[in-house]
Amino acid sequence: MKRRVAFALLAVIGVAAVVLGIRAGDPETIHRFAAQI
Amino acid sequence: MASQPADISTRTRVAVFLSIAGTAVLATLPLKFLGRFDWGVIYYGLASMLGLGLFLALFLGRPTRLNRWLSFVVILLTGAVAAAFLSFGQGMPFVRVLLFGWLPFGLIMLGAVVFVRRRVAPFRVVQISSAVLLNAYIAAYVQNKILYQGIFKYMPEPILNCYGGPLAVFACPIGSTQQMVGMKLLPWLPLGVFIVIGAVVGRAACAWICPFGMWQDLLYKIKVGARAKNNRWISFAVVALITAFIGAALVLFLKLHPLRVFLFAWLPFNLLVLAVAIRGKLDLPRRMWVGGFLAAVGLGAVVWFKFEVGYAVAFGFLGLVLLGLTGRWFAAAFAAVAGFLLGWLGNPAFHVGPLSKLPLGLALAVAAFILVAVLDIVAKASLPSNFLKFGVLLFVAGLASYFTAEPWFCKLCPQGTFGAGIPLVLWDPVNALRGLVGWLYWVKIGILLAFIVAAIAIKRPFCRVICPIGAIYSVFNKGSLLHLKLEPQSCTECSLCRKSCPMDIEPHTGQNQLECIRCGECVSNCPKSGLKFRV
Numbered sequence: 001m002k003r004r005v006a007f008a009l010l011a012v013i014g015v016a017a018v019v020l021g022i023r024a025g026d027p028e029t030i031h032r033f034a035a036q037i
Numbered sequence: 038m039a040s041q042p043a044d045i046s047t048r049t050r051v052a053v054f055l056s057i058a059g060t061a062v063l064a065t066l067p068l069k070f071l072g073r074f075d076w077g078v079i080y081y082g083l084a085s086m087l088g089l090g091l092f093l094a095l096f097l098g099r100p101t102r103l104n105r106w107l108s109f110v111v112i113l114l115t116g117a118v119a120a121a122f123l124s125f126g127q128g129m130p131f132v133r134v135l136l137f138g139w140l141p142f143g144l145i146m147l148g149a150v151v152f153v154r155r156r157v158a159p160f161r162v163v164q165i166s167s168a169v170l171l172n173a174y175i176a177a178y179v180q181n182k183i184l185y186q187g188i189f190k191y192m193p194e195p196i197l198n199c200y201g202g203p204l205a206v207f208a209c210p211i212g213s214t215q216q217m218v219g220m221k222l223l224p225w226l227p228l229g230v231f232i233v234i235g236a237v238v239g240r241a242a243c244a245w246i247c248p249f250g251m252w253q254d255l256l257y258k259i260k261v262g263a264r265a266k267n268n269r270w271i272s273f274a275v276v277a278l279i280t281a282f283i284g285a286a287l288v289l290f291l292k293l294h295p296l297r298v299f300l301f302a303w304l305p306f307n308l309l310v311l312a313v314a315i316r317g318k319l320d321l322p323r324r325m326w327v328g329g330f331l332a333a334v335g336l337g338a339v340v341w342f343k344f345e346v347g348y349a350v351a352f353g354f355l356g357l358v359l360l361g362l363t364g365r366w367f368a369a370a371f372a373a374v375a376g377f378l379l380g381w382l383g384n385p386a387f388h389v390g391p392l393s394k395l396p397l398g399l400a401l402a403v404a405a406f407i408l409v410a411v412l413d414i415v416a417k418a419s420l421p422s423n424f425l426k427f428g429v430l431l432f433v434a435g436l437a438s439y440f441t442a443e444p445w446f447c448k449l450c451p452q453g454t455f456g457a458g459i460p461l462v463l464w465d466p467v468n469a470l471r472g473l474v475g476w477l478y479w480v481k482i483g484i485l486l487a488f489i490v491a492a493i494a495i496k497r498p499f500c501r502v503i504c505p506i507g508a509i510y511s512v513f514n515k516g517s518l519l520h521l522k523l524e525p526q527s528c529t530e531c532s533l534c535r536k537s538c539p540m541d542i543e544p545h546t547g548q549n550q551l552e553c554i555r556c557g558e559c560v561s562n563c564p565k566s567g568l569k570f571r572v
Contacts, residue, residue: 003516004572007236011518014232021226026217027191030226033216034200034208035186 049560052572054094056519060237061086080122088115089166093159109150113143142169160244160556161254168248171196172204172456183466193227195234196247197506199450201457203464211506212453215434215444231506235513239520239549243500243507244539244556249452250500254539256492262317269314277307291474302479306486313494321423321495321502321541423501423552430505446505448477451485458482496541501552511551518572519555521548527567534559534568544568 021027061083088111095108120139124131149162171194174185185206194207201212210227217224234242243250262269284303287293434446447453458481465471491498500507514520523545534544537558542550544559548568560568 004518007513007516007518010236010513011233014229014234014236017225017229017232019229021224021229024222024225026213026222026224026226029217029220029222030193030208030213031186031191034190034213035184 046569049570050094052519052570054090056238056572057090057093058087060234061090081119084115084119084122085170088112088119089163091115093163105150109146112146113139116142138173142166145169158556158558158561160558163245164247164251164254167246168251171198171206171246171248172202174204174206183461193230194246195230195242195506197249197450197452197504198247199447199453199457201447201453201461203457203460205456209447211434212444212447215438215446218435219438219442219444221439231509232513235510235517237518239514239517239555240507240510240553241519241555243504243510244554247500249455250497250539250554252455253488253492253497253499256489257318257496257539259493261313261493262315273307273311273314276310280306302483306490309487309490313490316494319494321498425502426504426508429503430508434505449481449484451481451488451499454481454485459485496539500554501540507554514549514551514553516549520571521553521555521560522569522571523548524567524569527563527565529565531564533562533564537562 092108092112092115095104095111116139117135120134121131123138124134145166183203184201185204189206190200190208192207193210193213195210197211198205198207198209199212200208210230214224214227217227261272280303284298287298287302288295429446433449434444437443437445458478461470462474462478488499521544528545530545532543532545535542538544539556539558540552540554542552544553545567555570557570560570
């Protein structure tokens with residue numbers, strides 16, 4: 001049970017990191033490199 | 038096969054579906070609420086993932102005829118829904134999406150349902166589908182565009198698939214991470230993707246989604262050594278002949294030096310093929326990381342001295358696999374020869390005065406010999422090969438990228454060579470890329486060739502020894518929500534789980550270890566149903 005809670009929390013932290021990254025403009029930064037040679 | 042593999046429980050089917058559906062919702066909905074994507078893309082992603090999840094839940098284990106056709110209908114319907122969202126949400130012509138996306142995909146699935154009678158591993162079905170979907174930018178060839186630059190390139194995918202590839206649809210997460218680290222930015226988005234996927238399914242993406250994993254799995258199916266049906270010497274002669282033609286083409290069309298092509302490309306590659314042909318299938322050498330470390334040192338030396346000796350380095354890299362396949366003193370001697378060639382024959386000075394760089398060559402030879410010998414003695418009682426990938430993650434993808442602002446892992450990545458480097462140079466729609474080919478390109482080719490040969494003899498060598506993404510996910514493996522569980526009283530130690538494992542681990546002695554990629558093969562192949570997926 002503890003494991004499940006811990007890793008569910010970790011998944012939520014991951015989602016938070018994704019949200020934070022999107023707010024910080026990571027997609028644009030990534031696109032700049034990913035869409036050019 | 039000694040006994041029939043057991044079928045899986047309904048509970049596992051539901052768990053698999055919920056894991057995929059949950060990951061899809063977690064991964065896509067935040068994007069909408071942040072105003073990045075419109076509903077068309079979100080619904081497209083959700084419909085595709087939910088359809089895939091349902092398809093899998095039905096197709097898992099030994100599917101009955103009803104299940105197979107049901108899963109086919111599910112994938113067709115959800116595919117049509119996804120195509121509609123893509124079309125109406127993204128403004129792509131509906132007919133074109135149907136004709137070039139949904140129809141060929143549906144036909145492939147129909148073929149699979151009709152013709153594939155024996156059990157096909159469910160992860161293989163998804164693996165092949167995702168390899169196609171992640172590299173589906175056919176417009177590159179239709180419209181003569183080099184790269185896809187649309188909305189999906191804003192998002193990192195969860196596995197290794199070079200964004201420089203002309204067919205690539207998403208961004209590579211480790212490439213993105215290195216670029217951001219090089220800019221002294223914290224890579225929140227790729228990091229978040231790694232954490233979400235890792236926490237929910239552990240290393241499952243390596244089995245179910247990664248196209249480079251797929252290529253390695255397929256290469257391992259080539260039978261070599263005593264297991265080969267055909268005469269191995271004939272096979273070897275065919276390879277030698279084909280590579281000789283390729284070498285001749287390099288000499289004629291790219292104006293490469295024939296002696297160098299022979300010494301640094303044809304000869305080492307064919308020696309390697311010969312070694313694999315003789316020895317057949319192998320376990321992962323425990324001390325392969327010695328070779329990896331030597332490769333890093335050798336490459337560092339090349340960069341430091343600015344040699345234009347791509348072939349020599351490629352030779353060195355090819356030899357590294359040989360190091361792993363053979364004994365330690367042979368390895369040290371081989372490294373000495375490679376170091377000697379690197380310093381002397383490979384240097385441009387060879388053309389003006391062969392002896393001018395001889396002292397440097399000898400020095401490198403001695404250094405390489407001592408280095409391998411010492412490392413090998415140290416390695417005897419230390420880390421096995423698969424820990425090297427943490428070093429690659431930390432030093433190559435991490436620190437080297439941070440301090441030099443260059444994506445060093447990408448520069449050497451064999452997947453990048455296969456998916457981007459080779460197709461772009463061969464195709465070259467702008468007539469400028471071939472002119473950019475330098476020594477680093479040949480280093481990359483050498484690394485790719487080494488891994489191709491290694492993957493024929495050893496199960497997934499790249500995933501187990503080098504891949505930094507695999508290293509990240511493996512940290513989550515011990516406790517991820519989806520995990521493996523063994524009922525000890527069921528285990529008869531028949532080792533069928535190990536035989537079926539694409540990573541060559543022993544699930545009956547330890548579940549959820551670093552290398553488990555959650556492919557489910559041990560679960561399906563356990564005759565006593567002792568191994569199960571649990572959430």
